Amino acid sequence: MIEWEFRAADLAGLRFAHSPMAEVVASVFALREGSDAWMRASWRSRVVPRLPSWPTVRGVLLGPHGYAPDFLTPAPRTGRPTLAEEFAEIAATPLDRVAEQVASAWAGRDAPPEVDRFARDPRAGLTVLLAEIRSYFAVAIEPWWLRLRTAAEAEIATRARAAAEHGARTLVDELHPRLDWNGSALLLRYPHKHGRWGATGHGLTLLPTGFAGSQVYAMPDSPSGRTLWYAPRGFGNLWTEDPQPAAASPLTALLGPTRAAVLTLLAAPYSTGDVAARLGLAAGTASHHLTTLRDAGLASAERTGRRLLYQRTPLGDQLAARPGG
Known part of the structure; x- marks a missing residue:
């Protein structure tokens, strides 16, 4: 405790805030195959083969002690920082702190050359690390960013x-x-x-x-x-592939095929435009089905900035999860 x-x-x-770099570091931790590995199987299959492309990321974040340098995840200054904004703050970290924290990940062990570089030239090491993180982000995070x-x-x-x-x-x-x-x-x-x-x-x-x-x-x-x-x-719904309910499923029989597809999609939060784009619906049609599901208590709506996001309620989860649904 x-x-x-x-x-x-x-x-x-x-x-509250949402940090791109927190997602980056947490995603690298997820590569250690923890208890949630089954949830991210499709994500892992895409990322793991590319790990040799990022030797500095591996050396700094996948060291033997399971430690990530604190300078990589500064507390966000705004609620919705961009990756570029966080990179700028990381790049301003005092270089002695960079070298010290990177070395801590390999204390008592023989470090790879990519880690040793930080002791000799922390600025060069940091430049390479950020370039690799940018490449990693494009493969491992950006497709799931929305x-x-x-x-x-x-x-x-x-x-x-x-x-x-x-x-x-x-x-x-x-x-x-x-x-x-x-x-x-x-x-x-x-x-x-x-x-x-x-x-x-x-x-x-x-x-x-x-x-x-x-x-x-x-x-x-x-x-x-x-x-x-x-x-x-x-x-857990972040890692689903938006499965469509079967045409003969009880959920489809109860709600109709389009509304059943909308409810299935709302395992994660989406706006009206997101639902329309993913299911190939007119915006008015998507809005009608979302409103009906909300009025029935199967979905809730939360406003975030200018966007209204819909997601299944616990009742909607129960209905969508019914056998054959």
């Missing part, structure tokens, strides 16, 4: 609405099965870690991160601020 000091007054400094960001935005909107209706405590309640809050500290149930982290004077940024899966990651002492990564609601 780890206790992370977080009092009721700290709720005032709590904020889903990842949409899921994070829906999570943030849901949390904000719950806080408005039920109080600020709901911002941290039930974030993750391994996480609890007793009013004075966040309790992280890591099986082999113990300790207590005090307050740092920084606020806490919560980062819904699709690739976090069943894990929860805490960064308590980054110079840019404290962050906690956890998976948004329904993260």
Whole structure:
């Protein structure tokens, strides 16, 4: 058990963001074949064969101690940073810190040449690392980016609405099965870690991160601020291939083929335009079916910025998951 000091007054400094680099680092952790490997089988089959293309990424993030340098995931300055914005902040990291943190991933072990480069010339090492991360992002993250960001935005909107209706405590309640809050500290149930982290004077940024899966990651002492990564609601649906219900399925018989396809798609959050594009529907037709599903209690709608995102409710999940459905 780890206790992370977080009092009721700290709720005032709590904020949410979605970080491309958090997704990058969490996705590399996912390559270690944890308990969620089955969820990302199609993603892994695309990424793993390309790993030799990114030797510096492998050396820095897949070292023997399972450690990722903190400088790669600074607390976001805005709620929706771009990869370029995060790269700019990473590139400004003091080079002595870069070299020290990269070396920590291989402490006591013989490091590969790509890691040794950071001790000799950390600026050159960092330049190569960022170039490889950009290439990795294009293969491993970008094809799923819309889903990842949409899921994070829906999570943030849901949390904000719950806080408005039920109080600020709901911002941290039930974030993750391994996480609890007793009013004075966040309790992280890591099986082999113990300790207590005090307050740092920084606020806490919560980062819904699709690739976090069943894990929860805490960064308590980054110079840019404290962050906690956890998976948004329904993260398992991020890795589905949008299966269409069979023509003779009970779901199709109940809702009709088009509405059944819309409900099936809403395993992850989508806008009207997303639904129309993915199912080849006119925008008006997609809007009609989404409104009907919402009115029936099978889907909910959350506004994030200018977009209205629809996702199945628990009742919709139960209906879509029925045998033969």
